[in-house]
Amino acid sequence: MREQIRKRLSHRLRGVFPEISTDFQIKIDEPPDSSMGDFSTNIAIVLAGKLKQPPRQIAEKIVEKWGDTWFEKVEAAGPGFINFFISLDGWREWVAGIIEGKEDFFAPPAKKRKIHLEFVSANPTGPLHVGHGRGAALGDTLGRLLKKIGYDVFTEYYINDGGRQIDNLGESVYLRYKELFGEKVELRNDHYKGDYVIEIAKEIKEKYGDKFLEKPDPSFFSRYAAERILSWIRKDLELFRVRFDSWFSERRVYDEGIVSDTLNILREKGLTYEKDGALWFKSSNFGDEKDRVLIRSNGDPTYFLADIAYHRLKFEGGYDLIIDIWGADHHGYEPRIRAAMKALGFDDRRIRILFIQLVSLKKGGETISMSTRTGEFVTLKEVLEEVGVDASRFFFLLRRNDSHLDFDLDLARKQSSENPVYYVQYAHARISSIFQQAVKKRYSVKNLKFDMGVISRKEIPLLKKISEFNEILESGVRDLTPHRIPFYLVELARQFHQYYNEVRVLVEDEKERSSRLLLAKVVQDLIREGLDIIGVSAPEKM
RNA sequence: GCGCCCGUAGCUCAAGUGGAUAGAGCGCCGGACUUCGAAUCCGUAGGUUGCAGGUUCGAGUCCUGCCGGGCGCGCCA
Numbered sequence: 001m002r003e004q005i006r007k008r009l010s011h012r013l014r015g016v017f018p019e020i021s022t023d024f025q026i027k028i029d030e031p032p033d034s035s036m037g038d039f040s041t042n043i044a045i046v047l048a049g050k051l052k053q054p055p056r057q058i059a060e061k062i063v064e065k066w067g068d069t070w071f072e073k074v075e076a077a078g079p080g081f082i083n084f085f086i087s088l089d090g091w092r093e094w095v096a097g098i099i100e101g102k103e104d105f106f107a108p109p110a111k112k113r114k115i116h117l118e119f120v121s122a123n124p125t126g127p128l129h130v131g132h133g134r135g136a137a138l139g140d141t142l143g144r145l146l147k148k149i150g151y152d153v154f155t156e157y158y159i160n161d162g163g164r165q166i167d168n169l170g171e172s173v174y175l176r177y178k179e180l181f182g183e184k185v186e187l188r189n190d191h192y193k194g195d196y197v198i199e200i201a202k203e204i205k206e207k208y209g210d211k212f213l214e215k216p217d218p219s220f221f222s223r224y225a226a227e228r229i230l231s232w233i234r235k236d237l238e239l240f241r242v243r244f245d246s247w248f249s250e251r252r253v254y255d256e257g258i259v260s261d262t263l264n265i266l267r268e269k270g271l272t273y274e275k276d277g278a279l280w281f282k283s284s285n286f287g288d289e290k291d292r293v294l295i296r297s298n299g300d301p302t303y304f305l306a307d308i309a310y311h312r313l314k315f316e317g318g319y320d321l322i323i324d325i326w327g328a329d330h331h332g333y334e335p336r337i338r339a340a341m342k343a344l345g346f347d348d349r350r351i352r353i354l355f356i357q358l359v360s361l362k363k364g365g366e367t368i369s370m371s372t373r374t375g376e377f378v379t380l381k382e383v384l385e386e387v388g389v390d391a392s393r394f395f396f397l398l399r400r401n402d403s404h405l406d407f408d409l410d411l412a413r414k415q416s417s418e419n420p421v422y423y424v425q426y427a428h429a430r431i432s433s434i435f436q437q438a439v440k441k442r443y444s445v446k447n448l449k450f451d452m453g454v455i456s457r458k459e460i461p462l463l464k465k466i467s468e469f470n471e472i473l474e475s476g477v478r479d480l481t482p483h484r485i486p487f488y489l490v491e492l493a494r495q496f497h498q499y500y501n502e503v504r505v506l507v508e509d510e511k512e513r514s515s516r517l518l519l520a521k522v523v524q525d526l527i528r529e530g531l532d533i534i535g536v537s538a539p540e541k542m
Numbered sequence: 543g544c545g546c547c548c549g550u551a552g553c554u555c556a557a558g559u560g561g562a563u564a565g566a567g568c569g570c571c572g573g574a575c576u577u578c579g580a581a582u583c584c585g586u587a588g589g590u591u592g593c594a595g596g597u598u599c600g601a602g603u604c605c606u607g608c609c610g611g612g613c614g615c616g617c618c619a
Contacts (some may be wrong), residue, residue: 296617303619331546332614437578475558501583
């Protein structure tokens, strides 16, 4: 509907002000009160500067003698807004277009862009916790949304399976292993203390007995633990309906020579130097606050170096847009990765980094921030078992990614029964039920004919909500804000519930019945599409 | 100390590139099931958008300074 108004308005603008260029965007809003019309635009105010005329006067010129059957009334208001009152005929023609498939809900993107989307990428040093779940829900939904709109999306999980943290993990497991044989052990601060470490140690004991007591093998413990944990991660994500096109091991950037290659490029460009026995990158030349180490004085490459190599692969992969989703505790890392990309000659506007604010844990009145190392966390699996996949995903997606989240498992458990997700699913199930009833009453539900004469003022709030669907998707893609989708679905469901309460669908009159069934079907399709994008099921009954 | 994010109704959260009278859910109170599903609907109450300035036709949104909370500031990842 907004598209229609935009079309008609710009046509009108060309007629009234032929001298202006058309390189501006027409924004169609909804006025604060329905008595002020169905839609409005501030275009007259925007154009005031260009035309050097008072906005109110421009608005009046545009509105003057505007004959168009889609509008009951078009008027200038306030400082220069233009309010549109859609006529019943306008709504009828529009909804007929929807039902007959002439109006597009998914306007395909102008050009099919290739997008790389990396998210979760949790180190395999512990099971996924709720914080990761939030990132998983956001990333997965974003991926589904971009795909739905027609982009070519490639999703990836970067497995950080090397380095100091993995060594610590191996040591932690080894200590617990020794403990199982009665040895008294002491864990350092940077060792992992969660129960899962003991679990893995027990597993090794069962399989290999005391084999490693005499002959310790640190790399075996690291490898074994990381692999075991990664298998849990995969399982949890599968359960959470999160899929990746690729699981990319950090080891690949070493094995395939990408790291050394990248290092050479930086060296040749004269962007590295040695100091205190380490190799440094002049990232401060590219906007970072200070230079960073690439190779430590002990000869080990840093995580940063591997990450540069990995991102270089992404930039060379022909992607128009690269999206990374990181936890907010990594925000200080952004300038250096951008610096590295600029240093390698890439346009860093091609990468967008979204930050998920940390999820903190609420326990007995106080909040603790979750930490894999201290073992202080609620696992994603635990939440899924308690609350369910649908309610969890909805819960996570119902807030902006940059808002903080206090997670209280008891509260989540309690709220699961009153989660708005059921409100939306109920609307979907209700519509299924109407169709079942129709069949029961031997009404035809196939090849229904739509009669737009049936549409009255009662349908308009619902039609208006329906007309917002593609705007929500488009703005979600433009601003990378998938959280608008669940909010929209709640509103759509509400309009339907209200309508259902007021208007009977299965009436004797065939024209009315068929048309209303078709309208209900449109709502149901939209709800299903919307739920599908956020990875929530759309049950036929519940 | 410096940097990033946040502060909106009792609670949890919204509010497209600045738009008109800041919206939902939960909770509270009061109504609606002989009818297509009451997991629903209708109604009431609830706010100085942390504070103080500034920018302009117009600010929850942008700028400056405070206050409060979170997170960073490693040759960890």
